[in-house]
Amino acid sequence: MGSLIAEEARLAEDIGAFIEATAPALLDERQERAAWGGGAFNALALRLFEYQYQASPAYAEYCQRRAVSPEHIAHWREIPPVASSELQYFSPAAALGKGLRGQPLKQHQLYLYLTALMPNLRAHLLPDLTEHDRLRIITVARDPEPDTEAVLVFSAIALRFADSDSASYTNNHLGVAAALSKAEAIGEQVCLMGHAHALAQFAEHCRSVGLSFRLNPRSRLLFSGGLERERERMYALFERVFGINRLWCVRMYSPAPGGSQFYDTALRLRACGREVSADSDYLCGPPWVRVFIRSQAGGSRLPETKSGYVTVCDLSNFSNLMVVQSADLAHPLPPTSGGRERFALI
Structure with missing residues (x-):
């Protein structure tokens, strides 16, 4: 042993x-x-x-x-x-x-998980940010939250890049709406995060009450889960309600518990100087x-x-x-x- x-x-x-x-x-x-x-x-x-x-x-x-x-x-x-x-x-x-x-994981196992998580996440979600940059991160959470892999990722990115006005809102549509309205008013860049169903539910609520936002054009959205066949409808909903173009919406996919994540590639490709088109809609790993x-x-x-x-x-x-x-x-x-x-x- x-x-x-x-x-x-x-x-x-x-x-x-x-x-x-x-x-x-x-x-x-x-x-x-x-x-x-x-x-x-x-x-x-x-x-x-x-x-x-x-x-x-x-x-x-x-x-x-x-x-x-x-x-x-x-x-x-x-x-x-x-x-x-x-x-x-x-x-x-x-x-x-x-x-x-x-x-709990042993210290070196936790180190390995975080060592793998952060560069992959940054490259696909925040390739334009430096180590010293901060942005407003608004997490739309659910209670209970079934996607524990996503919670780990959301927490890691918030700990590293969240500014002082960032927050997580659990089953709180009013809180999310107020935070987005404040960011919209001052032109603050936002990273909106959550499970696809939680984000879609909030967006549908906003649409039902006639509420929409025009966030800073460099705002982005990270989501986990959701059905593949509903993705296009969801992107259209997010753009209509949040003003976030689908090329700034990043899907996160976790094929195995405790392992690496896969992400949409549009933001990473743009950071590499590549042209982004419909053909860029694929996943690839680190x-x-x-x-x-x-x-x-x-x-x-x-x-x-x-x-x-x-x-x-x-x-x-x-x-x-x-x-x-x-x-x-x-x-x-x-x-x-x-x-x-x-x-x-x-």
């Missing part, structure tokens, strides 16, 4: 160093090929697989039933994914009695995550235009499992010139 604990600390440190080294590629496409290529990712993935295999007897048995063990594989693609709905049975966190959500689409029958990676389940190999998902298959369907898209995988949810 002592050697496993020692490897846990070394591995977290090495993965953290990889994340910090490759994070600049999120906003510098000249670094993409180096960040997404080479063998460093695979070497770390194999080490993390061995650690998770040894730390969770249930996961080891799961892999053995599929004739997979650390000494017999050479590439992360050979690691069998576990369905996100079954992580509680197989993850090292569950094996050690920590649970998947809401429990350099410490690989994503592939598996067939609904559980097969291997699919060619373009086929649909299947989003499956991720995420180095930052240290306490749960690295290779996870979500319940979400997507179309794979051609990778970027630097090798970055892309996909569109269905």
